[in-house]
Amino acid sequence: MGQMSLEIGYTRPKGQVFKWLGSKFKFAYTITAYFPEQYNRYIEPFIGAGAMLATVAPEEGIAGDALAPLIEAWKILQEDPEHLIEHYTTHFHEFVEAPKETYARILSRYNETPNGPDLLVLTRTCYGGVVRFTKEGKMSTPSGMHKPMSIKTFRAVVHEWRERLKGTTFYHQSFEETMAMAKEGDLVYCDPPYIASQRILYGAQSFQFQRLLEVIESCKSRGVKVVLSIDGKKKSGKQKIALEVPDGLFEREHFVSCGASMLRRFQKSGEKMKGEDVHDRLLLTW
Structure with a gap:
């Protein structure tokens, strides 16, 4: 098994799926700048939108998630991208x-029969990408006001991410x-879901942070390097x-400035966001 090297560096994809x-x-x-220069496989247990995975573009990677339709969508992207397009x-x-009628119809269909392609469309058309679920597992985010990504751009993004x-x-x-x-x-x-800010988001209701720490400790004992993104600072630091x-x-702690909180923007219904900048915390086991 070969090791990945950062001699050239990472390049971010041009858009998001x-x-x-x-x-x-x-x-x-910013986050990949803290990654080790060499390692074997790249692994993400909370894949979500996959931005870090697509930036790393590993020769050998493992990605997991507890949300079945999400993994279904990623597999379709790999195996049959034209279906998603x-x-x-x-x-x-x-x-x-x-727009509103179409969103309501897709949302109802998804909640009746969860599936990857509908989930993808909903995330691209819901309010601010706030993928919010009820305790019963139903997606409950209202429709957004923005125009969806153009078909031409979406096609290009899908094919780039597949590669x-x-x-x-x-x-x-x-x-x-x-x-x-x-x-x-x-x-x-x-x-993972953030402790102080993401309790309304998918999977957060059942997520146990202390259990994650136990699993990270087990990884560290096996010689696995772990990077954790989690709550850092809010109220502009x-x-x-x-x-x-x-x-x-x-062994190390760093903070990454993330700008104004989109979740707070959603919760405050468009009020001014002055003083609502957030900083993620990066924790590294080496």
Whole structure:
């Protein structure tokens, strides 16, 4: 198994397949700057919108998530990208004619029969990419006001991402199962639901941060390097989020400026966002 090298550096894709609150698309350069220069496989147990994965574009990668339709969509992108493009194209034209009605119909259909292509369309047309679910697992985000990505751009993005993800295998499974696959020399990047700010988002209701820390400790003991993105600072750096983390688990801590919180924008219904900038915390086990 060969090791990946950062001699050339990473390049971010030109656009995103999913529009997703919490995506690291804008900050991928900053985060990857803290990655080790060499490692074996790249592993993500909370794949979400996949921005970090597409930026790394690993020769050998593993990506997992507990949301089945999400993994379905990623597998379709790899195996039959034209299916996703055709699905998006059909609904794009419907959105132009009747955006709210089209969104409501797709949302109802998805909640009745969850599936990957509909989830993708919903994330691109819902409010701010806020992928919000009820405790019963129903997506509940209202429609957005923006115009969806053009068909031409979406097609180009899908094909670029297919090329970038060709070395990755996707799994519908828990983060524990994905991280258990990591071996000595691998790199794991964790971007779980945030403790203080993402309780309304998918999977957050059942997520246990302390359990994740236990699994990270197990990875570290096996010689796996782990990077964790988690709550850092809010209120433009004035308030640091307190985390209960075992002493010695992480060797380094850094903060990444993320600009104004889109989740707060959603919750405040368009009010002014002055003083609402957030900073993510990066924790590294080496």
